[in-house]
Amino acid sequence: MFADKMILRIPGPTPIPPRVQQAMNQPMIGHRSGQFSDLFASTAERLRPYFGTSGDVFILAGSGTSALEMSVVNTLQPGEEAAVLVSGAFGERFAKICERYGIVVHRLEVPWGEAVTAEKLATFLADKPSVQAVFATYCETSTGVQNPIRELAQVVREKSDALFIVDAVSCLGAVACEMDEWGVDIVVTGSQKAFMLPTGLAFLAASKRAWEVIDRKKPLAFYLDLKAYRKSFADKTTPYTPAVSLVFGLAEVCNMLEEEGLPAIIKRHELMRDMTRAAMRALNIPLMAQDEFAAATVTSCHPQDAFDPEQLRKVLKNHHNIVIAGGQQHLKGKIFRIGHMGYCEPLDVLQVVAAIELSLRQIGAPAELGAGVKAAQEVLLTHV
Structure with a gap:
């Protein structure tokens, strides 16, 4: 590493x-x-x-x-x-x-x-x-x-x-x-x-x-x-x-x-949002925001009692060198948030989803390896 x-x-x-x-x-x-x-x-x-x-x-x-x-x-x-x-x-x-x-x-x-x-x-x-x-x-x-x-x-x-x-x-x-x-x-x-x-x-x-x-x-x-x-x-x-x-x-x-153009920038962020949300659904991780109001730049996930978000974040950082965000105020320790904005592209989403799958298995949470990646890939294929 x-x-x-x-x-x-x-x-x-x-x-x-x-x-x-x-x-x-x-x-x-x-x-x-x-x-x-x-x-x-x-x-x-x-x-x-x-x-x-x-x-x-x-x-x-x-x-x-x-x-x-x-x-x-x-x-x-x-x-x-x-x-x-x-x-x-x-x-x-x-x-x-x-x-x-x-x-x-x-x-x-x-x-x-x-x-x-x-x-x-x-x-x-x-x-x-x-x-x-x-x-x-x-x-x-x-x-x-x-x-x-x-x-x-x-x-x-x-x-x-x-x-x-x-x-x-x-x-x-x-x-x-x-x-x-x-x-x-x-x-x-x-x-x-x-x-x-x-x-x-x-x-x-x-x-x-x-x-x-x-x-x-x-x-x-x-x-x-x-x-x-x-x-x-x-x-x-x-x-x-x-x-x-x-x-x-x-x-x-x-x-x-x-160089990229604002319309393409907007589409890229919407694509990364859709990929991330599809991946989390495939991994049975509940999303906080409804599709209609889902942010293009950050996805918030609420695993409830399925696993500890802080354990997931710790393994992601210590084993895979990937940092995702936790919750704030009364949601501290209860949710995790994935940023997908700025200097970020669809293949970066596949990377973080794959690492989340691995980390879930490492903390003993149920996760089918490849399920989230596949779901994200299928969304990506509709845009390439």
Whole structure:
């Protein structure tokens, strides 16, 4: 076994392509130089198709959570009301950020493993006329659920005057996102998921409607002042020190994404999702999300009492150098999650499924060797 050959199949951070690693190893340049400004401006513009916007995409040095917080502190004031759609750990994070700033939070909670539907949201908003922003999670990483953002955006538009703000950290760049067409006001994401970079960059795009609100508000934070980013963006830079090496890498990521094309990227992720789900079913491992709302980037499995997910994860890591994720909060020790996004392709899915089969046998769980692989292969054959 090669100790340096650890294979990440978690929902972030994800593996980094060698050509992106090489791009990040370029010699450092001045972050206020013309060379960097040109790179920064052109790279930011190349991000627009993945958001589905004609507007600017802002890049800041920080994790995805920094962009979540940025979306809160620039659109709301203490005492104002927000609705937060909570279908897992990261919806709950949005609610906690709002509460930290004194915002009145109305939680629309659904059981973990379920999606927030348009019907539920319409009913929820009916008696909340003072809500000024609705926060949603596109892909709920903790459960493998992909919420129907397009339909939810339509409800927000029809039932309220609120902004619709979406956390797309664990799926943007792998799924369809048409924020302008759908009527989404703010979309945020991070670098370490489908964008195939290390943690350290966050991205945010805002609609004209969102900017009308932002311009009326006093930002509740200094570093996360979106108006400061807009002012610097006009000069092709950032208000504070950017992560230069990560932007080098981001430019190379854009090259890779453009070479494959967004429609093909979306199809690849849907294929990997379908392969993974078929394999788990063939191994009689229950899935958390319904097919209709299954995330394209992560699959969450709930073996219940059939075997210990933590034992499975331990054997996968120690014997096969493959890392998958466990559960979070009340699901810790009860589920396992397989990431299939970014620098990942269908044959990688076959690899992790084969290793799961072996590991199940090693921990004494019932598993027919080859059953999951065969099921995944059959799905793959329909696409080749």
